Amino acid sequence: MKKSRKILITFASLILLASVFALLIFQSSMIPRIPYSAPEASHQSWDEILSSSTPITIQTHSTGIMQTDLSGIMNLDHERAADIQEKIVEIPVNVFIILHHEFGDYLIDAGLDSSYANNPHGTIKGILAKKFLGKGSQEPNTHIAAILEQQNIQLKGVWLTHMHPDHIAGVIDLPKNIPYVAGKGERYVNFRFIMQTDHLKGIEALYEIDFSKGIDLPPFGKGVDLFGDGSFWAIESSGHSTGHVMFFINGADEKVLVTGDACNDQNQFDTGIGPGYFSSDIEEAQKMLESIISFKEQYPEVRLLFGHDHDQ
Numbered sequence: 339m340k341k342s343r344k345i346l347i348t349f350a351s352l353i354l355l356a357s358v359f360a361l362l363i364f365q366s367s368m369i370p371r372i373p374y375s376a377p378e379a380s381h382q383s384w385d386e387i388l389s390s391s392t393p394i395t396i397q398t399h400s401t402g403i404m405q406t407d408l409s410g411i412m413n414l415d416h417e418r419a420a421d422i423q424e425k426i427v428e429i430p431v432n433v434f435i436i437l438h439h440e441f442g443d444y445l446i447d448a449g450l451d452s453s454y455a456n457n458p459h460g461t462i463k464g465i466l467a468k469k470f471l472g473k474g475s476q477e478p479n480t481h482i483a484a485i486l487e488q489q490n491i492q493l494k495g496v497w498l499t500h501m502h503p504d505h506i507a508g509v510i511d512l513p514k515n516i517p518y519v520a521g522k523g524e525r526y527v528n529f530r531f532i533m534q535t536d537h538l539k540g541i542e543a544l545y546e547i548d549f550s551k552g553i554d555l556p557p558f559g560k561g562v563d564l565f566g567d568g569s570f571w572a573i574e575s576s577g578h579s580t581g582h583v584m585f586f587i588n589g590a591d592e593k594v595l596v597t598g599d600a601c602n603d604q605n606q607f608d609t610g611i612g613p614g615y616f617s618s619d620i621e622e623a624q625k626m627l628e629s630i631i632s633f634k635e636q637y638p639e640v641r642l643l644f645g646h647d648h649d650q
């Protein structure tokens with residue numbers, strides 16, 4: 339055999355081996371995606387939405403505590419952060435139960451699953467899990483499945499602000515025969531041997547909200563009327579993650595914007611210092627926080643609920 343041919347065969351074999359290995363690692367992050375088909379929007383502007391009211395309410399629950407670098411959730415390179423020191427902070431992992439009198443009960447985010455009561459990394463495995471993940475902790479019976487059981491809630495579906503592990507871990511303990519809905523293009527981090535989460539195991543497909551068909555909701559981008567009755571809206575808010583979604587609850591008793599990690603807590607809102615290195619695009623995340631602040635100035639009657647606030 340000629341030497342050049344030998345080299346070629348070796349090279350091709352190496353490429354084949356690398357591809358098989360890459361597929362083995364990344365295959366678990368590939369979940370089939372289906373477009374979420376939202377009904378026609380019932381309103382065309384914030385003024386129309388806010389002047390209507392619908393039979394929907396929201397509850398907040400903490401599913402445990404995560405330890406994390408402050409710079410992960412807050413951009414310490416921001417000019418207003420000059421005097422803020424890096425430290426480990428403890429943040430609650432919040433979830434929200436939506437009760438719609440006509441359409442039933444839903445969840446926004448799934449928080450931490452029951453394994454965090456005994457294991458600081460929950461069910462997450464892999465060589466990078468311990469190095470890069472903050473430690474979680476949990477009081478007994480405060481995981482999401484226990485909260486739902488205590489209230490005898492039969493979920494109709496789960497809406498996800500984004501798919502970072504602290505927002506989807508609880509899916510492990512939830513029914514699999516209901517729709518799970520995220521923003522279009524949101525990534526599922528589940529890499530075998532490296533950072534294996536498997537939080538969506540058993541779910542056949544993920545529904546995705548396509549904002550190109552939504553209405554303009556300044557100062558944000560597009561919004562989608564998820565039930566078609568003006569009660570519950572998804573608002574595009576990429577920055578913290580590629581397909582991040584905020585949710586607006588247009589209740590008769592109160593109007594609420596669930597910010598997810600576009601704004602982690604009241605302190606982030608008050609300082610105007612945007613999300614830190616956990617974000618996929620820090621500049622975009624900063625702009626999104628500024629949009630949330632100007633929205634609240636414009637509509638002070640709307641209550642804000644944050645992804646990781648202690649006092650909600």
Ligand SMILES: [Zn+2]
Pocket residue numbers: 502504505599645646
């Ligand atoms: Zn989070």
